[in-house]
Amino acid sequence: MAENFLMEDLLPRLRSLLFAPASRPDMCAKLPRSGPDGVVLDLEDAVAPAAKAEARLQAFAAAAELRSRHPELAVFVRVNPPGTEWFADDIAQSLAAELTGVVVPKLEGATQVDLVQETLAQADRRHLRIMAGIETAAGVARVADVLEHSRVDWAYFGAEDFITDMGGVRTDDSLEVLYARSQVALAARLAGVPVIDQVVTAFGDDERFLADAAVGRSIGYSGKLCIHPAQVPLANQGFAPSPEEQDRARALLVVWDQAQARREASVAFEGQMVDEPLARRARALMDE
Numbered sequence: 543m544a545e546n547f548l549m550e551d552l553l554p555r556l557r558s559l560l561f562a563p564a565s566r567p568d569m570c571a572k573l574p575r576s577g578p579d580g581v582v583l584d585l586e587d588a589v590a591p592a593a594k595a596e597a598r599l600q601a602f603a604a605a606a607e608l609r610s611r612h613p614e615l616a617v618f619v620r621v622n623p624p625g626t627e628w629f630a631d632d633i634a635q636s637l638a639a640e641l642t643g644v645v646v647p648k649l650e651g652a653t654q655v656d657l658v659q660e661t662l663a664q665a666d667r668r669h670l671r672i673m674a675g676i677e678t679a680a681g682v683a684r685v686a687d688v689l690e691h692s693r694v695d696w697a698y699f700g701a702e703d704f705i706t707d708m709g710g711v712r713t714d715d716s717l718e719v720l721y722a723r724s725q726v727a728l729a730a731r732l733a734g735v736p737v738i739d740q741v742v743t744a745f746g747d748d749e750r751f752l753a754d755a756a757v758g759r760s761i762g763y764s765g766k767l768c769i770h771p772a773q774v775p776l777a778n779q780g781f782a783p784s785p786e787e788q789d790r791a792r793a794l795l796v797v798w799d800q801a802q803a804r805r806e807a808s809v810a811f812e813g814q815m816v817d818e819p820l821a822r823r824a825r826a827l828m829d830e
Contacts, residue, residue: 553695554616554642556580557765558777559738563588564601576771580616585632586647594628598636609640618673620645624654633661643671650680655691671695677703682722689733698767699726701740716754727762739763745770755780783827791824
């Protein structure tokens with residue numbers, strides 16, 4: 543199970559994680575406006591190779607500014623993957639001490655997490671938490687190896703890179719990634735690591751986003767990767783219980799407690815048989 547590396551702090555809940563290119567300071571400064579739980583200054587896919595050196599310095603400055611102005615906001619930098627020509631310099635030059643953590647994409651095994659840990663220590667950033675990106679065929683196949691590492695605190699599933707690595711085709715219903723998506727969620731649960739769900743690239747389609755978030759939540763994801771500010775309130779909505787869900791859970795628990803007082807192991811509620819697992823789920827929902 544992942545350790546909380548800063549023991550005095552609780553891990554921030556990340557229902558919404560909004561990305562922006564680190565090379566665009568104007569966009570980075572606006573990230574908090576839509577109300578995300580966390581933001582990511584991206585040095586990987588969103589930054590061209592020729593711009594990465596300057597983007598590192600921009601990420602460093604932007605992260606420090608965001609944490610200063612918005613201390614409640616979880617702020618991350620996504621570096622390039624281990625093994626790339628940019629990884630070491632990303633760690634050495636882009637990570638402000640004030641960051642919540644570092645996002646490391648395309649991890650495929652515990653030895654790579656060891657390398658991240660060692661490189662952070664060399665840069666005097668050993669205190670930063672690690673969010674592991676699982677987004678390749680090998681990463682999904684070895685996901686437990688990555689997420690059970692003691693230094694991994696969060697994970698995300700990157701469907702776009704995964705299906706590209708597989709040589710597959712993306713579809714609107716995402717059935718082509720359901721197995722991998724479920725495997726990552728299962729491994730995260732067993733490792734005790736919160737896991738954040740895939741992006742929806744159609745950023746103007748609210749209905750599709752909410753439907754995809756509902757699937758993610760139903761299989762155990764705790765939040766959503768967001769690529770546009772308009773997706774943030776949808777993610778916050780999709781990964782929080784509705785008032786109707788809370789009312790039903792509250793009523794179910796009243797009936798369940800009464801049954802327990804009668805020493806009954808199950809009870810009927812709204813046409814459904816309720817036992818301890820369902821009561822446990824209702825209690826968990828009330829705690830969200």
